[in-house]
Amino acid sequence: MGSFSSTSSPDIRFDGIHPLPKRFEIIQFLGEGGSAVVLKCFDTFTHQNVAVKFAKGKYKLKHEAEMMKYLMKHKLDQQNVIKFHQSFSSNSCLVFEMCDINLKDYIKQRHPLKFQEIRTVIQQLATALEGLKKVKVIHSDIKTNNIMVVNQRTKPLQIKLIDFGLALHSNQTSQNINQCLFYKAPELILGLPYSSALDIWSLGCVMGKMLLNCVLFPGSSDYENLCYITDVLGPAPDYLVDACKKSEVYFKKSDSNQWILKFTAVKRF
Known part of the structure; x- marks a missing residue:
């Protein structure tokens, strides 16, 4: 994924990312999603490495910031939830404890x-x-x-x-x-x-x-995954299919008036 040079500039930007607070020195680029970038940084105030989640472009991280404050209020960091330190720049920058590797890569190794x-x-x-x-x-x-x-x-x-x-x-x-x-x-x-x-x-x-x-369940659509789930766990009971909003999208009635999964591809939802 590459890395960024360490810097403490208050005006640093990466492709539309909001300015990084001056206290953080970038050590490494950790990952990127549609709305945010995650950087490994050194916090010059606490002298600790932290993970900084940084909003991209027009995005804000207000919802996640509020949720993390709520979870920390209830001490969920003591129950295997990531520890949240604080937010900056109108919730465009969230600071978490630094971890090592995600479980996906750990399993591979x-x-x-x-x-x-x-x-x-x-x-x-x-x-x-x-x-x-x-x-x-x-x-x-x-x-x-x-x-x-x-x-x-x-x-x-x-x-x-x-x-x-x-x-x-x-x-x-x-x-x-x-x-x-x-x-x-x-x-x-x-x-x-x-x-x-x-x-x-x-x-x-x-x-x-x-x-x-x-x-x-490695399907490429909801329908394919429903097929995999049915193969592993058996057909969905009729009372569930009766209650679901998409019963006729994925199922049809058999001659005995029971719901059975369609075996032709349907529009992906």
Whole structure:
């Protein structure tokens, strides 16, 4: 991915990125998404390395900043959620604890993982999800890219859940969720009401990835993933199909008046 030269200039910009506060010296470019860049920086005030998430162009990180403040108020950093330090520049710059490597790359390096290693990671993620449920927050974007190993040399199995940019409060479940396809819960595919249970589904997909080093449901569309899910778990019960908004998109009635999955490609949603 390359790296940036260390600098403390208050006016530094990278392709439309907001100015970096002067206190941070850039060490390394860590990653990039559609709305933000993540940099490894040295904080000259605290004398610690930190991860700085930096908004691009017109984007702001206000929602994530507010969510992280809420989680830190409830001490979720003590339950395997990434520690949030502070925000700058009208929520265009968020500062987190520095971790080592994401779980996706860790699996690539270490596969096959031992059962005890998988169990330890899943237990920590379950602790994080239990904490989130208590404060009525749904992460909604759990995947191996959003799980960090704190330090693979000194603490190889300590992990933190990151990226709460799509998180929502459990009383906001009327919102549409754009969950990663490989980790997408079937209730979202079918248009059924959802809850924090969708994070548990994603957790199961993460566990499968750790065990097999492959995606459990590797479809290129919602329909294909529904086919994979049906192959593994069996057909959806009729009462669920009756309740879903997209029943006739993915299913048809059999001669015995039961819902069966269509076997022809349908428009991707």
